[in-house]
Amino acid sequence: MAECKECKNYFPMEDDESMGDCVQRVVDPRQAYFQAKPTEAEQDAGSCSSFQKK
Secondary structure, three states, X not given: XXXXXXXXXXXXXOOOOOEEEEEEEEEOOOOEXXXXXXXXXXXXXXXXXXXOEO
């Protein structure tokens, strides 16, 4: 079972290692930007389409 903390898009919080952000680069016709979503480190990433092993 893969967990979010094993993904290269996961960045842990400095004060709490059990929480972090899943950061994705989004490109639309006018611009590119980064989108961050709060995530738990132990969350199951098996169904995540953007999971990339570190």
